[in-house]
Amino acid sequence: MYKYLELTSSTCYRTLSTLALKCNHKVIARVFLSTLSMKTINLGGSASNIKVGKVGHGLMMATWKPVPTPDEQVFEAVKAAINEVGPDAKIFLNSGEFYGMNPGTANLSLVNRFFTKYPEYADKAFLSVKGGVGPTGHSPDSSEENLRRSVDNINAHLGGAKKMDLFECARVDPNIPIEEIVATLAKLVKEGKFDHIGLSECSAETLRRAHKVHPIAAVEIEISLWSYEEETKKVIATAEELGVAVVGYSPLGRGLLTGKLKPDDLDKGDWRLRLDRFKEENLKHNQQILDVTSGIAERKGISNAQLSIAWVSSLGPHVMPLPGSSNVERTKENLNAASIELTPQESAEIHQALESIGVKGGRYFPGITNLWG
Numbered sequence: 001m002y003k004y005l006e007l008t009s010s011t012c013y014r015t016l017s018t019l020a021l022k023c024n025h026k027v028i029a030r031v032f033l034s035t036l037s038m039k040t041i042n043l044g045g046s047a048s049n050i051k052v053g054k055v056g057h058g059l060m061m062a063t064w065k066p067v068p069t070p071d072e073q074v075f076e077a078v079k080a081a082i083n084e085v086g087p088d089a090k091i092f093l094n095s096g097e098f099y100g101m102n103p104g105t106a107n108l109s110l111v112n113r114f115f116t117k118y119p120e121y122a123d124k125a126f127l128s129v130k131g132g133v134g135p136t137g138h139s140p141d142s143s144e145e146n147l148r149r150s151v152d153n154i155n156a157h158l159g160g161a162k163k164m165d166l167f168e169c170a171r172v173d174p175n176i177p178i179e180e181i182v183a184t185l186a187k188l189v190k191e192g193k194f195d196h197i198g199l200s201e202c203s204a205e206t207l208r209r210a211h212k213v214h215p216i217a218a219v220e221i222e223i224s225l226w227s228y229e230e231e232t233k234k235v236i237a238t239a240e241e242l243g244v245a246v247v248g249y250s251p252l253g254r255g256l257l258t259g260k261l262k263p264d265d266l267d268k269g270d271w272r273l274r275l276d277r278f279k280e281e282n283l284k285h286n287q288q289i290l291d292v293t294s295g296i297a298e299r300k301g302i303s304n305a306q307l308s309i310a311w312v313s314s315l316g317p318h319v320m321p322l323p324g325s326s327n328v329e330r331t332k333e334n335l336n337a338a339s340i341e342l343t344p345q346e347s348a349e350i351h352q353a354l355e356s357i358g359v360k361g362g363r364y365f366p367g368i369t370n371l372w373g
């Protein structure tokens with residue numbers, strides 16, 4: 001009965017907000033959107049019984065920068081993210097063993113501090129953690145010895161405040177067959193070190209091979225208006241066929257697609273300044289796509305960030321955009337985008353802009369290896 005009522009009121013609010021948008025009542029639409037409980041999806045593979053919000057929350061940039069954001073500010077954002085999901089779902093939280101400058105484990109310690117302070121939130125979060133790079137540097141090393149070291153190191157830093165629900169190797173190790181890597185991870189699952197296996201930055205073929213060895217709960221790849229390559233489409237289609245959730249990382253183009261962040265605003269030590277798309281000539285070209293999408297966002301009465309997230313979300317019922325923000329209001333804004341639907345005309349307009357303008361600059365920088373592993 002409760003579920004029925006929740007569903008009815010949520011459908012009703014969604015319809016009202018769509019109507020308000022159609023009638024150009026942007027303020028009313030915003031109010032309805034902010035009162036909706038978030039749309040949810042089930043994860044895949046061994047986690048197919050777990051429901052999470054249709055939009056996740058990434059923690060990387062809270063700590064992987066010269067001056068980490070103060071705890072209290074990040075905590076308010078994480079609490080807001082958890083509170084946005086309905087009573088029967090969890091928020092997908094994303095952390096990493098190396099998401100810090102000094103020390104690399106700063107993000108895990110932040111997660112530990114959060115759940116130590118707010119233990120009542122632990123069951124409301126599904127914690128995914130990336131690891132499996134060598135103890136120094138960021139090269140993938142999926143030998144059993146290193147995966148054990150990495151998983152034990154993550155668990156030690158989480159300190160039992162929150163269980164690691166899912167582990168994924170940040171990059172696919174080109175020197176070890178994926179079947180062997182997944183078999184090692186399955187062994188660690190059996191030992192109780194974490195519950196589910198994910199993949200990150202992998203090709204469709206690797207996903208297919210991995211899933212044969214052990215069900216994969218989620219595959220994390222970069223998806224945004226500026227990062228929608230042929231392999232992106234293949235991974236999304238293969239994941240749908242196999243029943244695996246797709247986590248679309250950096251859906252805001254690492255901040256640029258919000259139209260608010262400019263490279264000049266970044267601290268000189270921010271590693272994003274090395275990225276191709278933060279270079280002036282690429283930025284100038286790619287701005288043309290942003291001009292089109294800003295126009296659509298303006299007509300819909302939503303922010304550029306929300307349009308970017310809604311577009312990633314529109315790529316499939318199993319696709320979950322994973323934006324990151326250390327700010328409470330921006331976090332709510334991002335998660336509210338889970339309820340925003342694009343019309344077929346809006347999707348076509350975006351598709352046309354992507355095709356005719358094209359994106360300049362790679363997803364990372366020249367010389368980067370291990371993409372689409």
Ligand SMILES: NC(=O)c1ccc[n+]([C@@H]2O[C@H](COP(=O)([O-])OP(=O)(O)OC[C@H]3O[C@@H](n4cnc5c(N)ncnc54)[C@H](OP(=O)(O)O)[C@@H]3O)[C@@H](O)[C@H]2O)c1
Nearest residue numbers: 058059060094249250251252253254255305323324325326
């Ligand atoms: N698997 C992988 O290899 C991989 C790689 C990269 C990232 N990821 C995951 O994906 C998550 C998100 O990626 P990301 O942080 O690189 O990029 P993103 O979500 O595309 O962009 C984050 C940036 O946008 C800003 N921002 C967020 N929401 C905003 C809003 N509504 N309005 C204006 N600015 C906004 C953030 O600043 P504020 O914090 O100040 O709001 C931050 O500078 C990470 O946390 C991480 O978990 C995974």
